[in-house]
Amino acid sequence: MTEPADAVASVAVLASLSTEEFIAGVEAAAVRFDAATYPQRELPAEDWLGLTGVGVLLPVLPVEYGGRNSHVEMCRVVEVLAERNLAVAVYTAIVTGLALRPVVLWAGEEAKREVLPLFAGPVAPTAGFASTEPGCGSAMSGLTTTFEEVEGGYHIRGRKHWQALSATASWWVVVAKRDGDSGREYGWFVVERTDGFRTSQRYEALGLKVIDYGVNEIDAFVPAHRRIDVGAGNLSSMVDIYLSGRALIGALACGFLRRVAREARAYADARRIGRSPLSAIGFVRYRLAAIDSAHTVCTALNHYVRTRLDLTSDLTPAFPFILAVKVVATELMVSSANHYQQLAGGEGYRNGSPTNIAAQAFLDSRVFTIFDGTNDLLSQQLARHCLDSADGRSLSTFLAAWAPTAPAVSVHGLDLRFLDGELAQEHMVLAGRVIAYTFAASRVLQWATETGADADLAHRAAAFLRADIDRVRVEFDLLGRLGAGA
Ligand SMILES: Cc1cc2nc3c(=O)[nH]c(=O)nc-3n(C[C@H](O)[C@H](O)[C@H](O)COP(=O)(O)OP(=O)(O)OC[C@H]3O[C@@H](n4cnc5c(N)ncnc54)[C@H](O)[C@@H]3O)c2cc1C
Known part of the structure; x- marks a missing residue:
């Protein structure tokens, strides 16, 4: 000590x-x-x-x-x-x-x-963030934890789960609701564990083993000065509090993929298949190129997060951009970990293997598309944001003119007119993914210009992002063929 x-x-x-x-x-x-x-x-x-x-x-x-x-x-x-x-x-x-x-x-x-x-x-x-409840993850409308005003402060009652550091954090930022005559109000509170935050059950997570999770019962008196002023008490004014973790994922993904790219290549060079190295196999080289490109894209997203965002102030204006960063960075983390594990063969399925960290990389990264706002929901929200901003224009026209996506649409000649029809919920999710990948392609262009990065790296990364967009185009067709209610 x-x-x-x-x-x-x-x-x-x-x-x-x-x-x-x-x-x-x-x-x-x-x-x-x-x-x-x-x-x-x-x-x-x-x-x-x-x-x-x-x-x-x-x-x-x-x-x-x-x-x-x-x-x-x-x-x-x-x-x-x-x-x-x-x-x-x-x-x-x-x-x-x-x-x-x-x-x-x-x-x-x-x-x-x-x-x-x-x-x-x-x-x-340590301190944690308590929003999710057993009955309320993606939709805040299902929140059941309540707060009421009592002498000197607030009484908070409810149950949360899946909080990182559930059983070990001493301090918590907790959201609760109060339903009154004038509607619902959301309140945020800084709660000390000893105020009445108790972990009733431990979860065993698949990965991220250094972090503990569980079910948390809250029955706490919190002094008045520990209510914090996040927005005006309604959902739309408290967007910012959910954005910082998602923005930081740009930086996390960049560090993680630098390691995965380096180790996957080293493994493929060292491992012999017959008389040749694994890396001599064409399809293995393709997997390595996919990982390298994912690293390039996340380097560009990290450059964007570092140079264009500011976690020390209000992130609300960056809402759509941060959703795009989260969706693309996490999907690339998961797909790269999958490539790495596949090319490591049986050794990649072994915890504690002396030759690679693929098993851990896969298990640790898997949850990124799920937590901090599930990617499907965030994609839908991104599409909604763009449609609302399009002001009557078609989505493809809007994206061709919108500064965050316009560079990639023009430089790569993206034809996004398949987004222009009536968009049901399932199309909205896919449209959001296209917007996120187009945003990422624009960030790669921006990063290459601003840092003088290797043009070949940027071209390869853009090629993979275009392939992702093309895959969504195919999924749009598939949805059309499957018909409504597929
Ligand atoms: C390892 C881990 C750490 C976490 N850390 C924290 C934490 O520190 N604090 C905290 O408060 N919470 C935390 N969570 C909770 C996490 O944020 C939620 O699990 C996540 O928001 C999803 O909510 P849910 O689990 O209730 O899934 P649900 O809301 O039940 O959603 C399940 C699935 O339904 C689908 N779905 C939902 N909505 C849509 C949509 N609109 N379009 C298409 N598909 C959709 C998606 O596939 C989604 O994954 C953590 C979770 C995990 C697993």
Whole structure:
């Protein structure tokens, strides 16, 4: 355990580092968490201190609370961690992007003074984000956790599940509802576990083993100053709180895929099939190209997240772009992990294999298209947003003119007129995927121009994205042939 005097010294030292020095410290600390050797079990508290000790929480905290207040560093920390261990990166992103950011942005001074200093020191607790309930995941209308005003604060009652760090986090950001004469109001609260947050059941997740999950019963009194001011109490005004985790996935995906691309190639070069390396097989090279291109796309998305978004302020204006980042980055993570596992053969199905991390990469990445807003729902929301913004124009006309998608439509000559008919729910989901992939293709063009990246890499990545769009075109035809209610 660090002595208080050392702690003060190291906080001051961490605050004074340049970004490069700070990130170098995180990189050095991340080595011991490497996915090839780190055990697949819940992260012990002392290992968390190995991360908080190098300041992984500081970028989200304001300078006046001992933090570094840096959007770029929030992204770079999780990117660096994801290259070593995706689950450890998610763990950190939950605490910074999902739990602490709402306190920093929307809590009053009294709550900030109470909570934030706890997270600024090298011996920091953990915090989680509690929205999902057994009967309410994709649609908030099913929320059953309630809050009522009582003397001095609020009483919150309800049940949540699947929260990352369910049984171990000391602090929570919780959403609840109140139904009154003037309609439904949503409230957000900062809850300490000892206020009445209890884990009644543990879940065994398929992957991301360093994080614990479960069912959480809430029967808590929360003092008035810990209600936080997220929007106006209705669903549309609290969009931002769900966006930060999704934006950070751009950075996570970039780090994770850098590792997967490197290791898949190394494995394919080292493994002999007969007298030749695995990588001499044409179809294996195709799989490697798909992984490389996924890495390129996510590098471009990460460049966009780092340079065009700002997690330290309101993300609402970036709503459609962040949905696109989440959908594309997560689908590429899952498909790349699948390619990697396939080309590693039986060894890729082995936990703890000395030759590859494919099994873990597959299990850890699989949930990304499901959590933080299931991709199907987010795609539908993206299509809805664009249709509402099209102002009577056809979707293809809108996308050809809309700045986030127009570059790819024009440079790649995309013909998106298949999107222009009447769109039923199933078409909306597919249309959202097309929009997301067209957005990503535009980000690849932007990244290549702004960073002087290898043009060949950008061309290959664009070719894969165009193939994804073509696949959706085929699915549109298929839906038409299957008929309504397929
Ligand atoms: C590992 C993990 C970590 C998580 N971490 C947290 C956390 O920290 N905090 C928290 O509050 N929650 C967390 N969750 C919950 C997660 O966000 C939800 O599981 C997710 O939002 C989906 O909700 P659901 O499970 O209720 O699925 P449902 O809402 O039942 O949806 C099931 C499926 O139905 C389909 N579907 C739903 N809507 C549509 C649509 N409009 N169009 C097409 N198909 C659709 C999709 O295929 C979807 O995956 C986590 C979940 C997991 C598995």
